Amino acid sequence: MTAAWRPRSLAVRVTLLCGLIAVAITGMLGANYFFAVRTAVLTHADEQLIARTEHFRRLVGDARTASELRDQSLLLVAILGNAGDVLVVRHPGEALPWVDVNPERLPLPGCAPPVASDRPIGRPDVCDARAPDLPRGRWITALARSGHDGALVEITTGHPLASEAQMIGRARNQVLFSTVLAVLASLLLVYLVLRRGLRSLHQVAAQASLIAPANLAIRLPKHDAPLELQHMVAAFNAMLDRIAIGYDRLSQSSADLAHEIRTPVGALIGQTQVALSRTRSADDYQQVLESNLQELNRLSLTVDNILFLAQADHATLQIERATLEMAEELGRIAEYFEGPADEAGLRFDVQASGTARVNAALCRRALHNLVANAVRYSTPGTIVRLSARHGDAMSTMAVENEGMPIPPAQMERLFDRFYRADAVHARPAESSGLGLAIVKAIMDLHGGEVTASSSATGTIRFELRFPH
Numbered sequence: 001m002t003a004a005w006r007p008r009s010l011a012v013r014v015t016l017l018c019g020l021i022a023v024a025i026t027g028m029l030g031a032n033y034f035f036a037v038r039t040a041v042l043t044h045a046d047e048q049l050i051a052r053t054e055h056f057r058r059l060v061g062d063a064r065t066a067s068e069l070r071d072q073s074l075l076l077v078a079i080l081g082n083a084g085d086v087l088v089v090r091h092p093g094e095a096l097p098w099v100d101v102n103p104e105r106l107p108l109p110g111c112a113p114p115v116a117s118d119r120p121i122g123r124p125d126v127c128d129a130r131a132p133d134l135p136r137g138r139w140i141t142a143l144a145r146s147g148h149d150g151a152l153v154e155i156t157t158g159h160p161l162a163s164e165a166q167m168i169g170r171a172r173n174q175v176l177f178s179t180v181l182a183v184l185a186s187l188l189l190v191y192l193v194l195r196r197g198l199r200s201l202h203q204v205a206a207q208a209s210l211i212a213p214a215n216l217a218i219r220l221p222k223h224d225a226p227l228e229l230q231h232m233v234a235a236f237n238a239m240l241d242r243i244a245i246g247y248d249r250l251s252q253s254s255a256d257l258a259h260e261i262r263t264p265v266g267a268l269i270g271q272t273q274v275a276l277s278r279t280r281s282a283d284d285y286q287q288v289l290e291s292n293l294q295e296l297n298r299l300s301l302t303v304d305n306i307l308f309l310a311q312a313d314h315a316t317l318q319i320e321r322a323t324l325e326m327a328e329e330l331g332r333i334a335e336y337f338e339g340p341a342d343e344a345g346l347r348f349d350v351q352a353s354g355t356a357r358v359n360a361a362l363c364r365r366a367l368h369n370l371v372a373n374a375v376r377y378s379t380p381g382t383i384v385r386l387s388a389r390h391g392d393a394m395s396t397m398a399v400e401n402e403g404m405p406i407p408p409a410q411m412e413r414l415f416d417r418f419y420r421a422d423a424v425h426a427r428p429a430e431s432s433g434l435g436l437a438i439v440k441a442i443m444d445l446h447g448g449e450v451t452a453s454s455s456a457t458g459t460i461r462f463e464l465r466f467p468h
Contacts, residue, residue: 011194015187022186023179030175037171041164045138046126053121053140053157056087060144060153086158091151092143098153106137106158114154115142136161200225204233216244249416256418256433260302264295305434309417312441319359319445326388326397327352329360333367334386337375345380346401354390356397356466358446363466366442366450367397369435370462374401379458393468394448400461406454414452415440439464 086106090097092114109129115121127139137160144153204220211218219240222233275288327350334348341348356363374384382402389396406414413419418433436452439462443450448466 011191011198014194015191018190019183019187022183026179026182026186030179034172034175038168041167042138042161043123045159045161045164046123049126049138049140049157049159050121050123052085053142053155056089056155056157057117057142057144060089060155061147084160084162086137086139086156088154088156090154092154102158104160106160108156108158109137109139113141115140117143117145117152136165197226201229204229208236211240213247216240216247253417257302257306260418260433261299264299268292268295302434305438309434309437309441312445319362321357321359321446323355324358324360324363326354326356326390326395329364329367330386330388330397333364333371334384336368337371340375341384344375344378346375346378346382346384348386349383350386352386352388352397354388354395356388356390356395357468358395358466362442362445363397363464366439366464367399369439370399370464373435374399374403374460377401377403379403394465395468396463396465398461398463400459403458403460405456405458406452406460411452411454415450 084104085101086108087099087101088097088108089099109127115125121140121142125140125142127141129137129139137158139156139158141154141156144155145151146153204225207218207220219237220233222230222237225233271288271291275285280288330350330352334350338348371384371386378384378401385398385400387398387400415436417437419437436450440450443464443466446466448464451463451465452461454460
């Protein structure tokens with residue numbers, strides 16, 4: 001079931017998916033850029049603060065007296081370089097500083113113990129502290145030894161991160177703007193590319209819409225289709241080939257069926273009209289009725305055969321298979337056709353052994369059709385050979401006779417419905433053109449196959465191969 005919120009357009013779906021991917025990728029890249037900028041800004045601020053604190057340490061060491069250091073306040077302010085920076089110099093533990101440069105009167109943080117005078121200052125010594133309603137700042141408290149008397153002096157330096165916060169904020173806004181712009185541009189480009197890429201699909205659909213029963217020769221353009229669609233187009237064209245072949249056969253079968261029915265119906269109508277044209281004797285009417293009965297029986301047989309083929313085509317026939325003694329069955333067939341064979345100057349030669357897993361009734365019907373054809377179209381004085389053998393995977397039964405050679409072009413159509421070879425055209429009334437088609441349908445129901453071959457000397461052989 002398709003969700004109601006999901007767009008039905010393939011282009012829109014793919015565009016939205018690509019948009020999600022663009023959001024994820026550009027978001028990760030933007031976040032990485034933003035954090036890199038922020039780290040660089042804060043690192044630079046910390047290094048500047050450390051450098052100034054170390055410089056103050058050296059000034060304290062160079063100063064001879066506290067008053068001298070106090071007199072250098074202006075110099076120290078100049079060294080601070082930022083009007084908001086803080087510098088407080090005092091003895092440890094004393095509240096009154098020697099130097100107190102704190103324009104904004106920021107409260108001094110007590111975030112960490114002072115750095116020992118004999119240890120260099122590192123980034124871990126930088127304290128990040130912020131007071132309520134005050135900007136975020138970085139602080140360092142370090143001890144220095146006075147150059148006058150060697151006493152310890154506590155130096156506290158601070159740097160508000162107001163300018164750095166502005167830089168970080170600008171970087172964040174730039175990242176957000178770039179991300180939104182990249183996502184929108186990606187969505188637009190993906191949509192336009194998809195619209196162009198799907199143009200070939202629309203062409204295929206337009207070509208497919210032209211296909212109709214009247215022009216089944218139309219095929220979809222395979223070479224113009226994208227690579228991903230070429231397999232589908234090839235499969236679709238192959239399906240159209242099969243449909244066209246089936247449609248042609250169906251049309252031909254319908255025409256042949258109409259012809260097969262029209263001929264006996266015309267004969268029935270003609271004979272009845274002739275019989276009714278004048279008063280006739282009872283024997284004459286009986287003769288007409290007998291002739292009509294033969295035609296009706298022929299029509300009934302044709303309808304039964306067509307119904308059987310229709311059921312076989314739609315796999316509505318479920319067959320049961322059992323073991324059949326092939327020698328016994330072929331012997332029974334030869335005995336059944338012994339009379340017609342004698343009249344045609346033929347004789348049977350049966351050489352068979354083994355068994356086959358078949359539906360006996362259907363197998364008997366297939367053999368009956370093959371043997372009937374052999375008796376009907378064999379050269380007088382020849383032998384109709386019936387043989388069978390049991391193989392490893394197949395059981396084969398064959399009917400072989402001598403007659404008129406069949407051209408290869410006709411061999412390919414022997415099993416088509418209502419198709420009659422040259423030998424049959426000489427005696428059309430004796431064949432409905434469905435016998436071999438029924439044989440093939442029976443073999444299909446068994447999962448086997450039927451093959452036909454004809455030598456240049458007129459040896460015609462049909463083989464029925466039944467799987468075990």
